[in-house]
Amino acid sequence: MTKHVVVTGGAGFIGSNIADAYIERGWRVTIIDNLSSGDRRNINPGAAFHQLDIRDAAAADLIRALKPDVINHHAAQMDVRKSVEDPAADADVNVVGSLRILEAAVQTAVKRFVFASTGGAIYGEPVEGAQDESHPTAPLSPYGCAKLAVEHYLHYYRVVHGLSSVALRYANVYGPRQSVHGEAGVVAIFAGRLIDFLSNGLSNGLSNGQPPTINGSGTQTRDFVYIDDVVAANLAASDAGWQGEYNVGTGVETSVNELYASLASIAGADIPAAHGPAKEGEQLRSVLDGSRLRKLAALPERTPLRDGLTKTFAWLRDEGRTR
Ligand SMILES: NC(=O)c1ccc[n+]([C@@H]2O[C@H](COP(=O)([O-])OP(=O)(O)OC[C@H]3O[C@@H](n4cnc5c(N)ncnc54)[C@H](O)[C@@H]3O)[C@@H](O)[C@H]2O)c1
Structure with a gap:
């Protein structure tokens, strides 16, 4: 049966490349994006597009009506400087908006939830060499705090509500x-x-x-990771059953x-x-050590x-x- 994925932020840089890859694989794709930083030209004509804000009830209503198999959550306020200028506005999108999508995911029994997290902004300065997933988290920006908070919510929804999820901690894509x-x-x-x-x-x-x-x-x-490697990680994460946080970086x-x-x-x-x-x-x-996910998901070399x-x-x- 054709799988159906909702990609939030699917008009943006990373989300649109991921939407293309799902479509190439024969998946049905629905994009939710408010076009605040996204671009209409990025939207694959093979996807259904809904110009909605993830904080609006209409976005959650749409997810409940569609009942997708997978939600791939990339919509975010992703400017670290803006998060410093207005931490509450950042949290409104990145924490509260994410919770609206997560609640809808649980209500409609989504099979898998993939979250675009961050490595550098969550770990802070490396204690030694490349940071692996056991590196202490010490965010130095409201943006990093918000991404880490959502990772904690994912843990809550996984343990208490059985939502299967993964957070991909990206390097600089x-x-x-x-x-x-x-x-x-x-x-x-x-x-x-x-x-x-x-x-x-x-x-x-x-x-x-x-x-x-x-x-x-x-x-x-910085650790610069190419978009194709990030897309491959997302496709692998969408099909898999493994849970938790994984780096997507080159080392x-x-x-x-x-x-x-x-x-x-x-x-x-x-x-x-x-x-x-x-x-x-x-x-x-x-700099992120991405070897754990690369081995687990048998991803190609960076x-x-x-x-x-x-x-x-x-x-x-x-x-x-x-x-
Ligand atoms: N680019 C990187 O290096 C990098 C690194 C780590 C994490 N990330 C994360 O990856 C995701 C995608 O980043 P990107 O680089 O593609 O950025 P982007 O700005 O191109 O994409 C974000 C998309 O989300 C949409 N959006 C923003 N707020 C929204 C809202 N309230 N409702 C609906 N849509 C909204 C924007 O219009 C845009 O299309 C983000 O979650 C970001 O935090 C990116």
């Missing part, structure tokens, strides 16, 4: 459809700037005629300077980046950074989504 707006997508932002620079020159494409700007020294590190730490150098080389542009002031409170290091960056750069250039 990058790839086609990531927005060049906002603060999270450093790959998309740098690539977009470089493409504009090459096509329009200094006077047109770049604000103040400046090359891409790195916040601070650029020695801060490879890349500095922002190294990232920029790789993108500039892919662009064939010999343009040194500018350096701006460091962002206050920015995490210095982030996409090498250079390959993923090359595909992302080509997509942004060909689609012209650089602004």
Whole structure:
């Protein structure tokens, strides 16, 4: 029988790539998204789309009426800085909104609930090397607190209401459809700037005629995981019975300077980046050990950074989504 999945946030970067993959597998897909940061162009025409806010009763009503097999919950306020400016507004979407969807999931006896969580923002600075799932959780932002809170709710709904669920703790995801707006997508932002620079020159494409700007020294590190690897983890998690929290990361730490150098080389542009002031409170290091899930779900080896960056750069250039 055809499986039916509701993807919240399915007009966004990650959710839309996941929706495509379910459709390719022959699943029926319904997308719930309020388009606050998502983009209509991302929505697969093979999916049913409902422009709804996850906090609205109408979203829960829809889930109760549809009775899907799986809910894949990606809708979120995902800007860490905004969460610092207004923690209550962040929690309204990321905690209360998630609870509305979880309540509907229990009421309609959904078979599996997949939640987009975060690694870096939940663990805080690494105590030593790559953080595995046993690393202490010490969120340093309201966004991280909200994601961790939902993980606790998942535990509650699992034990008390029997809801089968998994939280996927992502590293820094990058790839086609990531927005060049906002603060999270450093790959998309740098690539977009470089493409504009090459096509329009200094006077047109770049604000103040400046090359891409790195916040601070650029020695801060991140774990960049390609979207295809994240999609594969979601598909595996949707079919499986295992529960709990799993990292989706590469175990490879890349500095922002190294990232920029790789993108500039892919662009064939010999343009040194500018350096701006460091962002206050920015995490210095982030790297996730994703081996537990990779072994458990027999996932393919991670996409090498250079390959993923090359595909992302080509997509942004060909689609012209650089602004
Ligand atoms: N991008 C990353 O590196 C990363 C890392 C860790 C976790 N995540 C998580 O993955 C998920 C998807 O992130 P993304 O990078 O694709 O971001 P995104 O902004 O592209 O996608 C989020 C989607 O949710 C929708 N949305 C937001 N608030 C909503 C609401 N109240 N009701 C309905 N829809 C709403 C937006 O319109 C958007 O389409 C988020 O939960 C995010 O916290 C992302």
